[in-house]
Amino acid sequence: MIEKIHLSILREISRIGSLTAAANKLSLTQSALSHSMKKLERQHNINLWLKDGRNIRLTEAGSYLLEQANRLLPQFERIDETLRQFANNEKGSLGVGMECHPCYQWLLKVVQPFLAQSPGVDIDVKQRFQFGGMAALFNYDIDLLITPDPIQKERIVFEPVFPYELVLVVSQQNPLAAMTAIQPLQLTDQTLLTYPVETARLDIFQQFLLPAQCMPKLHKTLEATDIILQMVAANRGVAAMPKWLALEYANTLPITVIRLGDSGIHKHIYVGYRKQEKLNKHIQTFITLAKSSGEALAVAD
Amino acid sequence: MIEKIHLSILREISRIGSLTAAANKLSLTQSALSHSMKKLERQHNINLWLKDGRNIRLTEAGSYLLEQANRLLPQFERIDETLRQFANNEKGSLGVGMECHPCYQWLLKVVQPFLAQSPGVDIDVKQRFQFGGMAALFNYDIDLLITPDPIQKERIVFEPVFPYELVLVVSQQNPLAAMTAIQPLQLTDQTLLTYPVETARLDIFQQFLLPAQCMPKLHKTLEATDIILQMVAANRGVAAMPKWLALEYANTLPITVIRLGDSGIHKHIYVGYRKQEKLNKHIQTFITLAKSSGEALAVAD
DNA sequence: ATTAATAAATGAATAATACTCATTAGTGAA
DNA sequence: TTCACTAATGAGTATTATTCATTTATTAAT
Numbered sequence A, B: 001m002i003e004k005i006h007l008s009i010l011r012e013i014s015r016i017g018s019l020t021a022a023a024n025k026l027s028l029t030q031s032a033l034s035h036s037m038k039k040l041e042r043q044h045n046i047n048l049w050l051k052d053g054r055n056i057r058l059t060e061a062g063s064y065l066l067e068q069a070n071r072l073l074p075q076f077e078r079i080d081e082t083l084r085q086f087a088n089n090e091k092g093s094l095g096v097g098m099e100c101h102p103c104y105q106w107l108l109k110v111v112q113p114f115l116a117q118s119p120g121v122d123i124d125v126k127q128r129f130q131f132g133g134m135a136a137l138f139n140y141d142i143d144l145l146i147t148p149d150p151i152q153k154e155r156i157v158f159e160p161v162f163p164y165e166l167v168l169v170v171s172q173q174n175p176l177a178a179m180t181a182i183q184p185l186q187l188t189d190q191t192l193l194t195y196p197v198e199t200a201r202l203d204i205f206q207q208f209l210l211p212a213q214c215m216p217k218l219h220k221t222l223e224a225t226d227i228i229l230q231m232v233a234a235n236r237g238v239a240a241m242p243k244w245l246a247l248e249y250a251n252t253l254p255i256t257v258i259r260l261g262d263s264g265i266h267k268h269i270y271v272g273y274r275k276q277e278k279l280n281k282h283i284q285t286f287i288t289l290a291k292s293s294g295e296a297l298a299v300a301d
Numbered sequence C: 001a002t003t004a005a006t007a008a009a010t011g012a013a014t015a016a017t018a019c020t021c022a023t024t025a026g027t028g029a030a
Numbered sequence D: 001t002t003c004a005c006t007a008a009t010g011a012g013t014a015t016t017a018t019t020c021a022t023t024t025a026t027t028a029a030t
Helices: A004-016 A019-025 A030-044 A060-087 A103-117 A132-138 A203-212 A225-233 A243-250 A281-300 B004-016 B019-025 B030-044 B060-087 B103-117 B132-138 B203-212 B225-233 B243-250 B281-300
Strands: A049-052 A055-058 A092-098 A121-126 A144-147 A156-171 A191-194 A218-221 A238-242 A255-260 A265-274 B049-052 B055-058 B092-098 B121-126 B144-147 B156-171 B191-194 B218-221 B238-242 B255-260 B265-274
Touching (some): A004 A030, A004 A060, A030 B060, A055 A060, A092 A103, A092 A132, A092 A281, A103 A121, A103 A243, A103 A281, A132 A156, A156 A203, A191 A225, A203 A238, A203 A265, A225 A238, A225 A243, A238 A243, A265 A281, B004 B060, B019 B030, B092 B103, B092 B132, B103 B144, B132 B156, B156 B243, B156 B281, B203 B265, B225 B243, B225 B255, B238 B243
Parallel strands (some): B092 B121, B092 B144
Antiparallel strands (some): A049 A055, A144 A265, A156 A255, A156 A265, B156 B238, B156 B265
């Protein structure tokens, strides 16, 4: 029943003091304002104001409505402003899903410049999915999926953003430390430390050990990258992880990296998103930053 | 830019899940809703939703706007409800001005039933006026003026609501206590206690003493009715006040009332209001209650 | 007192726009 | 494939808001 325009008219009248002046301010005629408010008064069977000489005096109902106008109209103005921000992609949030443990370290390198570049946009990182990362992407639980193992699916696009080599990390005390490359058989008397995920998702098994029908002496799982590397440094086991990640710790821990096989295991981190959101500026910004982070690390390599 | 209708449409869509269903609920066509929202989207250069199969999925901007809808629309509904209350005179406030001290005691007898009868209406009592009660009534500082001395003025109406007799109150120890009526001369050796207002506004002077060119031995002023009567009871002076008011204290204090002159001084309390508000229900309610309170006291007299 | 000036209300005409109708296009189920 | 369902779209219509012209009321000025 009551509309924004009524509140606007009332507020303008109270600011300027007369219908005629308010009409000019609102780029309307005095008549329009009069009609509009009279209609409201008729519909509600109230008086908003009484003529007091040639001026207007608000009734109680009018004063009440003016109060509401002064309260609500700024909120509408705020909404318009926020919508403008959405239009300029200054506003929003990006749900980022992660399907690989070491990706997290890399993600941090992308998130920081992203947040700096898009002050209005929040990033929300999720690592646990009830039905897997792809389902989360489909269900709009997340907007981006970061994974080293893309699955080609209708409506989902994956872009490689970061190439890396999966290497073996060993303690400098470990006899293997002297080698530049290692063969599957040489791992059969080692303790292998991995993240706690199915072996089917561990490349060291899928692409290295299993093809050669080898298994490590022992397989232990640990959540945290830091702890895994501490264990490695203490020569309590060996681990497979991205070379760039291991090298970041190599300065502070007595560890060495060794190529897996003769040519090494080369992988990519992929960023997946819903095909229809190809034009989403946040997603493109993220991917651009992701790729440049990869290049920066590749140079440092 | 953004209007109530947009919020309503969005809220209805989110409740029911489809444009078509929402359109029916809003007594519009699917086309109307589509056009309306598309226009908004064009104007703001945003997408509020994306088609997801045959359903609709809100974008971030859409979700944001829905949040705002769920927040703001109830407020509009509240306003409509309050306006309805104003229409039914269930809502409002009455500014009551007082120009006589003893009126306050009487006012309390009117306010209580008024508040009970009009639960939505507040009463605000004012006793001090920068330019007098009439000016306050003119300036809309108050809506009602309670006074024993009405001034006939354009646009202001006064109605007598409560007749009373002004009597002299004396201690039972006072020799005058035996009398049923008193003459001005008999006050010349008494201490007169009054409220602290100009003698021009005190009837005991204007209508009793001054016409007979008499003055009391002493004239002291006191703010509070209770204290005045305590002083009278202690025979430290005599006072003039409405008979009904003095009688209310006669049970608990050793005081007696005496008629002023042979026929007594008979007055009325008047209620004044702006002529144009003759139809204001609150004002009429107040006056009706005021008159009936007068009748009740008259019977008890 | 009369006149001029100012402001709001009102009625009729018009301009603006919101809405409907008819149709198209896309999706999911049988 | 067809059918059922939903949203988008364009054109025409209907509705509504707005303007214009006038009236009424009040205040200030002559």
